[in-house]
Amino acid sequence: LVFHDSDGREHKYALKPVGQAHYDAIENLTLVRVTENSLLLCRGFERRETYVRHGDRFLLAHIELRNGAGVMLHHEYRHADQPVLSDLITYQGDLDNVHLHLGTMMD
Secondary structure, three states, X not given: OEEEOOOOOEEEOOOOOOOOEEEEOOOXXXXXXXXXXXXXXXXXXXXXXXXXXXXXXXXXXXXXXOOOEEEEEEOXXXXXXXXXXXXXXXXXXXXXXXXXXXXXXXX
């Protein structure tokens, strides 16, 4: 598993079996294999990121901050057989009041 961080660095980790985690003390992050097709990356206690498998890649699907703010990222479309970001949905605490930023929300 190669994780491409927001600062451009690459971090290589073993893809653990479902239910297992890896803690990287240098980066202060914990990577958990939640299901066969999803990973949870915790950056300390401040930020949680969910990644969902699309083919042979895991793409960012959700970010939630400790204060309850979050963004959901949907990859509903494909271009050249690759998933394409279609929607960004933000919220603050209450998921019933989400705000669509790109594309259209689909039921």
